[in-house]
Amino acid sequence: MPLAPLFVHPLPAAPAFTGRAAESEALRLFWQGDEGVISLVGLGGAGKTALAQHFIEWLLANDPPDALFEWSFYDEPDANAFLQTAYSYITGGRMIDAKGAGWFHLLKEALSDGGRYLLVLDGLERVQRQQTDAGGIYGELEDPLLRGFLTRIASGLGKTKAIITSRFPVSDVEKWRGRGYALLDVDVLAPDAARRLLRSHGVEGDDELLDRLTAVYGRHALTCDLLGGAVARFYASHPLRVLSEDEPEDELRNPQEVRLKQVLRLYEEHLPPRELALLCRLCIFRFGVDAAALESIFLGPGKESIAGALSSATTEDL
Structure with a gap:
């Protein structure tokens, strides 16, 4: 049975x-x-x-x-x-x-x-x-x-x-x-899959332009996912704006770990301090956590030792 x-x-x-x-x-x-x-x-x-x-x-x-x-x-x-x-x-x-x-x-x-x-x-x-x-x-x-x-x-x-x-x-x-x-x-996505993932975030451009973007940052799934979010939010969905800041490099000189770091730096440079502080703290959790758990950690007793830029945050902010 x-x-x-x-x-x-x-x-x-x-x-x-x-x-x-x-x-x-x-x-x-x-x-x-x-x-x-x-x-x-x-x-x-x-x-x-x-x-x-x-x-x-x-x-x-x-x-x-x-x-x-x-x-x-x-x-x-x-x-x-x-x-x-x-x-x-x-x-x-x-x-x-x-x-x-x-x-x-x-x-x-x-x-x-x-x-x-x-x-x-x-x-x-x-x-x-x-x-x-x-x-x-x-x-x-x-x-x-x-x-x-x-x-x-x-x-x-x-x-x-x-x-x-x-x-x-x-x-x-x-x-x-x-x-x-x-x-x-399974290290990298196929080119068409990487383009679909970028477009799912609203990133604009033809196949050639999106391929140029992945030539810079690679087709690693997490990197593409984060990159799509960054381009949509910080560059009005236009890849050319982020490409103007980075030129493709030889992959041996720019391994995927470095490319992911470059994408994370986009968030670090553009997010408001409070959002950046929350994102940094969320990175300690392997899985998602709900607002109640975040509230108990960052707004509860002893929050002063870990809250940082979140010290004045409210439940609505989380």
Whole structure:
């Protein structure tokens, strides 16, 4: 009997999901094919999680699995907790006294019964090595049980499949590439998708002009989204006004992190002090927060130590 999906750490949806037709099709083919693991790899803000969430919505509406389990290692990097929670979910709440490798073997057995199971592992970079050193290689999973678990799925574990989002390729399953494992690079949007995202903010101009804009700032999803908002608000939706301030640079001299910084500087230079102060403080939250939470933090007791330019703000301002 199919299980209701369990989103232990619900994935945040993109406010304006656009494009990604090729990537979405690759995920559909992955679900219908024989490979067990696929990684969505890209910089932070590239849209990995939004793409995974978009695919999940399609999947639940068109071809739901027997069970769908989502876990964010960004929110909870404990691999043992992941294995234990996944086992309890797949078995319908079964409670067993086990530790460490015990959960690995129990979950592996539970997933081998032929059910169409999908595991979504978000933010895997939190438990990967970020460099090669004496302790291991770049992209390697730090937990041996999690490493063995993903390797087992890639090599074949019933009909179980796993979608990973990470900033780094998962080196542990690279040897299964093309025969159980696939990697999908989602670093940049396609040119037409980047143009649509800019236009969704009201940015004006023909394709050639918008391509000039993305030549300066890149087609990284978060950068394009923020850029569209900045051009619309601070430059009356006219790209030429912002292009007059920046000329295209060689990408090797201007990596995407620098381009994003350039866009954020537009907000820093043009926002009123109070709005800028609020934006800076909102950056500490991974997910959106409501006005009540902001009011309790910035207008409540002890606000003097953190309020800054918001010291005279009212509930309406927030």
